[in-house]
Each structure stands twice: as structure tokens, then as C-alpha cells.
Amino acid sequence: MDKTALARNTAIQSIGKMLGNIFGILAVAVLSRYLAPEGYGQLTIILTFLSVFAAIVDFGLTLTTVQMISEDKAEENKILGNLLTIRIISAVLFLSLAPVTALFFPYDHVIIIGIAVGAISYLFGTTSQMLVGVFQKRLIMHWTVLAELLNRLLVLVGACFAAKYDLGLVSIVWLFVFGNALQLLSILFFSRHHVTLRFRFHLATVKDIISRSWPIGASIFFNLIYLRGDIIFLSLFRSNAEVGIYGAAYKVVDVITTIPVMYMGLALPILVRAFMGDKKDFLRSMQDSFDFLIILAIPFALGSIALGRPVMELISGEEFSEAGAVLAILGPAASIVFINSLFGHAVVAVKKQKIMTLAYLAVAIMTVAGYFYFIPIYGMWAAAWWTLIAETSIGILTFICVAKCGKFVPKLLSAARAMLAGLTMYIILRLLPDMNVIFAILIGIGVYFIALSAIGGPKIRDMKNLFLPEKPPIAIP
Numbered sequence: 001m002d003k004t005a006l007a008r009n010t011a012i013q014s015i016g017k018m019l020g021n022i023f024g025i026l027a028v029a030v031l032s033r034y035l036a037p038e039g040y041g042q043l044t045i046i047l048t049f050l051s052v053f054a055a056i057v058d059f060g061l062t063l064t065t066v067q068m069i070s071e072d073k074a075e076e077n078k079i080l081g082n083l084l085t086i087r088i089i090s091a092v093l094f095l096s097l098a099p100v101t102a103l104f105f106p107y108d109h110v111i112i113i114g115i116a117v118g119a120i121s122y123l124f125g126t127t128s129q130m131l132v133g134v135f136q137k138r139l140i141m142h143w144t145v146l147a148e149l150l151n152r153l154l155v156l157v158g159a160c161f162a163a164k165y166d167l168g169l170v171s172i173v174w175l176f177v178f179g180n181a182l183q184l185l186s187i188l189f190f191s192r193h194h195v196t197l198r199f200r201f202h203l204a205t206v207k208d209i210i211s212r213s214w215p216i217g218a219s220i221f222f223n224l225i226y227l228r229g230d231i232i233f234l235s236l237f238r239s240n241a242e243v244g245i246y247g248a249a250y251k252v253v254d255v256i257t258t259i260p261v262m263y264m265g266l267a268l269p270i271l272v273r274a275f276m277g278d279k280k281d282f283l284r285s286m287q288d289s290f291d292f293l294i295i296l297a298i299p300f301a302l303g304s305i306a307l308g309r310p311v312m313e314l315i316s317g318e319e320f321s322e323a324g325a326v327l328a329i330l331g332p333a334a335s336i337v338f339i340n341s342l343f344g345h346a347v348v349a350v351k352k353q354k355i356m357t358l359a360y361l362a363v364a365i366m367t368v369a370g371y372f373y374f375i376p377i378y379g380m381w382a383a384a385w386w387t388l389i390a391e392t393s394i395g396i397l398t399f400i401c402v403a404k405c406g407k408f409v410p411k412l413l414s415a416a417r418a419m420l421a422g423l424t425m426y427i428i429l430r431l432l433p434d435m436n437v438i439f440a441i442l443i444g445i446g447v448y449f450i451a452l453s454a455i456g457g458p459k460i461r462d463m464k465n466l467f468l469p470e471k472p473p474i475a476i477p
Contacts, residue, residue: 016145017262023152024255025315027159031172032248032316034163040316041240042169044247045107046114047176048231053098054122055224057091080134081200086210087130088199095119106236114173121173124180128187132265134195141265147186151179215353222360225368227390230383233371238379246380248316249308249326253334256300260293260341267342271349275406282349283408289342291414295457297338298415298422299448303441304331306429310437329384336391343398350406359397363390414457421451 032040099116128147135144158175161167231250234243267289274282304311308331309324316323347356367390374382403409425448432440 012142013145013262016142016149017259020145020149020152021255021258023149023156024258025252027152027156028248028251028255029315030156030159030163032244032320034159035169035172035244037241037244037248037319038239039169039244040247041235041242041244042108042111042114043172044231044243044250045111045235045240046118046169046173048228048235048247049102049105049115050095050098050118050122051228052224052232053094053101053119054126055221056094057087057122057126077195078200080131080195081198082206083130084127085199085201086206087127091123091126095123108240110169113170117170117173118176121176121180124177124184128180128184131187131191134191141262143190144187145262147183147190150186151183154182155179212353215357218357218360222357222364225364227387229364229368229371230375230387233375234380234383237376242380245320245323246326246383248320249312249323249330249384252311252315252327253330257334257337257341259296260338263289263293264341264345268345268349271346275349279407282406286342286346286402286406286408287410290339290410293338293342294415295418295452297335298418299425299444300338301332301335302422302426303429303444304328304334306426306444307437307440310440314437326380326384329381329388333384333388333391336388336395340391340395340398343395343402346402346406346408347398350402352401352405355405356398356401359401360394363393363397366390366393417452417455417457420455421448421457424448424451 031043035043096119098119099112102112102115132141132144135141155175158178159172162172162175231243231247234246267285270285271282274285305328308327309321312323312327313321347353367386370386370389371383374386425444428447429440429444432443
């Protein structure tokens with residue numbers, strides 16, 4: 001694959017992800033305004049509760065898929081067949097437990113029904129996510145972006161109909177079922193020319209998969225405990241309306257943090273092969289990725305502090321204005337996720353998942369203790385601050401692991417320039433008179449990139465170099 005082709009592939013993904021994020025934000029706007037804080041809180045509880053079980057189902061298989069099929073002489077069809085078998089069995093087993101477990105929680109009846117329906121959605125969603133590795137390996141992620149766009153567009157259009165005809169909460173959950181089903185069918189259709197998928201069970205392969213995936217799965221599960229534990233604890237000690245206000249801000253963060261996940265999904269196969277081969281390529285790819293992600297993370301962190309309230313009022317209405325203050329805390333936490341995504345994926349590339357499992361467990365225990373003690377007293381404010389503390393802790397621990405095992409310590413020149421440009425943007429935004437928040441956002445973006453370029457940061461025409469290694473990886477047919 002030549003560099004032009006790789007640039008084109010990356011551009012398509014970026015545009016597609018941008019559209020997907022727009023669809024996602026619009027869906028939040030429609031659903032939060034229709035359901036109001038109480039109803040949106042119920043929807044947030046349903047999706048959060050299921051996400052915990054989805055993490056158990058995944059068991060690290062998504063990242064393991066990329067790692068195993070990206071290795072030299074990998075028997076791709078054999079590996080994928082066994083992975084598919086494990087995924088379906090685990091999905092049926094654990095997702096069926098979700099509505100049963102929910103009966104033991106003090107949730108409204110409509111939430112229990114929503115969890116039962118939503119379990120079907122996560123069956124489709126977790127399966128399609130595992131198969132993304134086929135496209136990551138070949139650097140043809142535009143197909144997965146298209147599949148996700150179809151999903152998000154269906155949900156958005158359906159949400160508009162649900163709001164117009166007052167179809168209720170459970171009907172909205174069914175939208176996620178249909179959207180994820182469409183995404184899975186699209187992934188299967190797009191992958192048919194690259195792999196032959198059929199159920200397989202080869203004991204030695206299954207053992208190898210489980211051996212590799214359980215540390216990742218445990219780490220993801222511990223991650224999810226502190227990432228989703230905030231909403232679970234809120235749902236137990238606070239009202240549905242407070243969960244809805246917090247959940248609206250958190251959903252904006254969720255949409256934004258798909259950017260580093262998408263980028264690192266593309267970068268992981270490159271990092272795996274580079275670490276197994278030329279370590280200089282590994283270090284160069286890590287630095288390029290760090291520079292790119294930090295340049296995106298800093299303006300989001302500072303922008304969410306400056307414009308949190310008007311952004312949430314624009315998206316969800318005045319009933320959710322308090323979510324703006326929550327976003328001012330979660331925005332910096334999300335920005336740390338950008339860098340955590342780099343080091344978290346690098347841990348997989350250097351095959352140190354087992355070491356990090358204990359680190360993730362320690363952070364999970366610390367954060368859950370914080371949630372348990374502080375959320376009953378301070379509610380969503382405690383949830384937001386402890387999320388920020390948890391992300392910071394994970395960032396420090398994953399950095400230490402990669403620095404020690406991968407010998408990578410990032411150069412901070414680009415980060416310093418980005419911080420200076422970000423502070424310039426923040427000051428300008430604070431000095432602006434009251435205006436439409438969309439104009440304020442556009443002004444902030446313009447100020448940031450002009451300032452970044454003026455102090456020696458990358459010009460817009462040079463930004464593509466942060467996506468691309470100097471030597472593009474070889475295409476895999």
C-alpha cells in the first residue's frame with residue numbers, strides 16, 4: 001500500500017467518524033429532549049447495566065483478534081472461526097444473565113424490560129466489534145466506519161419517529177437492537193471477500209486465545225467497573241433525573257472518545273508488527289500517535305471547561321443545563337482517555353497485559369471505594385471527579401508499563417505547544433461576549449490551530465504526517 005492510499009483510507013475513516021459523532025450527538029439531543037432527565041436517566045441505566053455484561057462477553061477478544069491475526073503466518077480463518085465460536089457462546093451465556101441480575105436491583109419495571117430487550121442489541125454489537133480486526137489488519141477500516149454510520153443513522157431516524165409519535169422508552173431500546181443488527185450484517189457482508197467465517201472449535205487454538213485474552217478481558221472489566229460504576233452507584237443512591245443529567249454529559253464524552261479508539265484501532269496492527277520487528281519503527285509510531293492524540297485532547301479538555309454549560313443546553317435543552325458543569329469535569333477526563341488509549345493499546349502490542357491486570361484491579365478497587373463513600377453524599381459531582389481521578393491513575397500506570405517494557409518515553413514538545421495554544425483558545429473563549437455556542441466553538445477551533453501553527457506546531461498540511469509512519473505498512477490482501 002502506498003502512502004497516498006493510506007492517507008486516503010485514514011481520511012475516509014476520519015470523515016466517517018465525524019459524521020458518526022454528529023449522528024450520535026443528534027441522537028442524544030432528540031432522546032434527551034424527548035425523555036427529559038427522568039426518562040433519559042432510565043435509558044442511561046439500561047445501557048450502562050448492559051455494558052458491564054458486554055465487557056464480560058468481550059473478555060478481551062476484540063483486541064486479541066487484532067493481535068493474533070496480525071502476526072506473521074497467522075492462520076486467519078482458523079483463528080476467526082474459533083474466536084467466533086467463543087464469542088457467541090459467551091454472549092448468549094452472560095447477556096442472558098443481565099435481565100435476571102437486574103431483578104435484584106431497585107429499578108423501575110420499565111428498566112428491567114429495557115435491559116431484557118437491550119441484551120439482544122449487545123449480542124449483535126459485541127460480535128460485530130470482534131470482527132473489526134479483519135479490517136484493522138488490512139487498513140480498510142472505511143468498511144467498518146460505513147457499517148457504524150448505517151447503525152447510527154438508523155438509530156437517529158428511529159429516535160425522531162419515537163419522539164414524534166411518543167413510542168416510549170422500550171421502543172427506543174429496540175432501535176439499538178435494529179441498529180446493531182444492521183451493523184453486524186454489514187460487517188459480515190463487507191468481510192466476505194477477505195475471510196471465510198464459520199464456527200470452529202480447535203482445542204489448542206481455543207486455549208491459546210483464552211490464554212491471551214483473559215488478561216485483556218480482566219483489564220477491560222476492571223476498567224469498566226470504574227468507568228461505568230459511577231452510573232451504577234448513582235442509580236442506586238440518586239434519582240433517575242440526576243442519572244439522566246449526568247448521563248447526558250457522559251454521552252457527549254462517549255461520542256468524543258470514539259476518536260482515539262478509532263485511531264488506535266488502526267494503529268494497533270502497526271504497533272504489533274513494529275514491536276516484533278524494528279523497534280525504531282515502534283518508537284516512531286508511538287511518538288507520532290502521541291503527538292496527534294495530544295493535539296486533539298487538549299482543546300477538548302479546555303473547551304469543555306469554557307463552554308460546557310451552553311454546549312449541554314444546545315444539545316439537550318435547559319433542563320440539562322447542570323450537565324454543563326459535569327461536562328467541565330468529564331471533558332478533561334475524556335482528554336486523558338485519548339492518551340490512555342495509546343498506552344493501553346501499546347500494552348497489548350508489547351504483550352504485557354498480565355502485568356497491567358493487577359494495576360487495573362487496584363484502580364478499580366480504589367475508585368469503587370470512592371464511589372461507594374462519596375456518591376451517596378455528593379451525587380454526580382463525586383462520580384465525575386472520581387472518574388477523572390481514575391483515568392489519571394490508569395494513565396500513569398500504563399505509561400510506566402510502556403516506558404519500562406517498550407522503552408518509550410514521549411517527547412513533550414508538541415504537548416507543550418498544544419497546551420500553550422489551548423490556553424490561548426481558552427482565554428479568548430472566556431473573553432468572548434455571549435453568542436451562539438456553535439460560533440464560539442468554531443472561533444475556538446480556529447484560534448487553537450492558528451496559535452498552534454504560530455508557535456511552531458504542525459501546519460494543517462502537515463497534520464497527515466501525524467497519522468502516517470514514514471514507511472507505510474505493507475498491505476495484506
